[in-house]
Amino acid sequence: MFKKLLIANRGEIAVRIIRAARELGISTVAIYSEADKESLHTILADEAICVGPAKSTDSYLNMSAVLSAAIVTGSEAIHPGFGFLSENSKFATMCEEMHLKFIGPSGAVMDKMGDKINARAEMIKANVPVIPGSDGEVMTADEALEVAEKIGYPVMLKASAGGGGKGIRKVERREDLVSAFESASQEALAAFGNGAMYIEKVIYPARHIEVQILGDSYGNIIHLGERDCSLQRNNQKVLEESPSVAIGTTLRQKIGDAAVRAAKAVNYENAGTIEFLLDEASGQFYFMEMNTRVQVEHPVTEFVTGVDIVKEQIRIAAGQALPVTQDDIHLTGHAIECRINAENPAFNFAPSPGKISNLYLPSGGVGLRVDSAVYPGYTIPPYYDSMIAKIIVHGENRFDALMKMQRALYELDIDGVVTNADFQMDLISDQHVIAGDYDTSFLMETFLPQYQKDAE
Template identity: 80%
Template sequence: MFNKILIANRGEIAVRIIRAARELGVGTVAIYSTADRDALHVHIADEAICVGPARSTESYLNMNNILSAAVATGAQAIHPGFGFLSENSKFARLCEEMNIKFIGPSAKVMDMMGDKINARAEMIKAGVPVTPGSEGEVHTTDEAVKIAEEIGYPIILKASAGGGGKGIRKVNTVEELVPAFEAAQAEAQAAFGNGAMFIERMIFPARHIEVQILGDSHGNVIHLGERDCSLQRNNQKVLEESPSVAIGHTLRNEITSAAVKAAQHVSYENAGTIEFLLDESSGKFYFMEMNTRVQVEHPVTEFVSGVDIVKEQIRVANGNELSVKQEDVTFSGHAIECRINAENPKFNFAPSPGKITNLFLPGGGVGLRVDSAMYSGYTIPPYYDSMIAKVIVHGENRFEALMKMQRALLEFDVEGVTTNVDFQLELISDPHVVAGDYDTSFLGNVFLPEYQKED
């Protein structure tokens, strides 16, 4: 096993990785920006090293400084967490060249599956269903108009190198296409340095179903079931649960088998997620994209499967076989995750950085977990993502999980900054959500208009 790994991230995921490594007997190195000098991940790691100023481009995205930190501290591997450099094949390749193990898939596979156009082509080869769409990159509005006419409206524009909801636009008519394409392309260029787009037929409304997979260097690939991530705002997930109430035994087997087939086709190693759109009216599902990293919502799957995904990542990167085979994986109960952000839902979810003057995190009982890097007196910096915690619950059934989440959110208390806790409490208590009657259109078209009417 590795003696020491460096965590190229911050916040709750850095804390999560440090804890998993420590339980495996592996030493840890935290990196931090000057704005994160007092962050929790810095305090609990065995070592910590500053890699630059507050701006992420000068610190958490600074490949040279991060690799220098790994060399200086003798770290044998780097865990990128999610976001930042986690899906950057150049960084993975630099790690390989410096004989530092990147805890994730190879740069080659990241290039293949991280780029949405390449991934689509590979899925067609693998026999995984994909939505009708462009066969390559789209660079001009003229190309976009022609392809959209062939596919038929409504369509969705996506940044080829995108993620996190950036560079995405939904287009219903030809009149909307040109301004939408130009806006999405500009956003993609700014976010990823790549303005290449592609176009797909829009499956909307739909269920967003994703399958957690694990692979190792010995040819083993397994799935850990599915998560339903249909509750989204601006293409970003708000709440996730497993299993999905929208699919039965037969469809579940079809979707998870397709995900394993996809991962096997590209000889995938480490943790990854295959994301699908499910058209409930027809029962058909379509490959959307692959995330070549650990997901924010991975604890949901850990609760229902009993498998520690982060520990498996570290073991696999070390060259070990997966600790479980598919026949060993069993699923029990129901799990739900709510993302807690420092933001004000009543003011268009404006970020709310600042000092936490008092903090009480819910606890007690079996099946409740809070992943966070917050502590009383900590100042949330304004430079990074607004997520400050994740509340994850597990119950014997979905009703118990819902009630446990409501109880946890009622206890959750953060003073000094505004959070979305009350918003999440209303969402988890909504009759449609309680009944499992929602899709990707629900939050934006049904829940938010009513929520924002309230005083």
């Protein structure tokens, strides 16, 4: 096992990794930007080292600075968390070259699965269903028009590289394709340094289903069931749950088997997530993409399976075999996660940085967990993602979990900044959500219009 681990991240995921490492007897090193000097992860880690100014490109994305911090502190491994450098194949390869263990898949595997076009080709080879679309990169608007005519509208334009909702456009009509292609390509170029696009047929509305997988260095790969991430705003997840009410035993086995086939096709090692779109009407599911890192919503899977995904990531990277087989994995009860963001729903969810004057995070009872890195007196910087906490609950059944989440949100009290907590309470209390009657269209097309109308 490693003696010292550097966490190349910030916020609640950095705190989560520090806690897992400490329970494994591993010393931790936190990196931080000048804006994060007083952040909780710098306080909890055994050591903390500044890697640059507030701007993420000068600090958390500065590969030379992060690697130098690891060398200077004598770290043996680097955990990238999610975001920042977590899916950067160049960084993973540089870690290998400097004899630092990158806690995640190899750079070569990242290139295969991180690039959506390469991933699509690999999935076709592995007999995993894929969405009808372009055979490779689409570089010009004229090419895009040809592909769209072939597969039929509506279509989805997606950046070949990257994720997080960047470089994505839904196009309903031929007349809108050229302008949408050009703006999406420019956005992708600015965000990922790669303006290449690909095109898929729109499967909409649908369920956004993702399957958590774990693979060790001995060829053992298992899945940990599915998460339903269909409640999204502008392609950003808002609430997640496991298991999905849209999936029965037979379909769960099929989609889980497909996820394992996908991971085995590229000899995947460490934690990852295979994302699918499920057409409920036909029961057909389609591979969408793979996230080659730990997910924001991993705690719901931990609750229903009892597997500590972050600890398993570290153990796998240290050369240990998976301690369980697929037959050992059973989904028990139901788990839900709400993302609490410092944002103002009344003003199009604009970020709301500032100083937290008072804070009470819900606690008490079995099956309640809050992952956060904020505290009373902490100032939320304006430079990074607006998520400040995740509330995760686990119940004997879905209704039990829903009631527990309502209780937790009722107790949550954050003063000094505006958050989306009331929005989440309204969402979790909506009759459609309570009934499990929602898909990827629900939040934007049904819930939000009514929510905004009621707020007027």
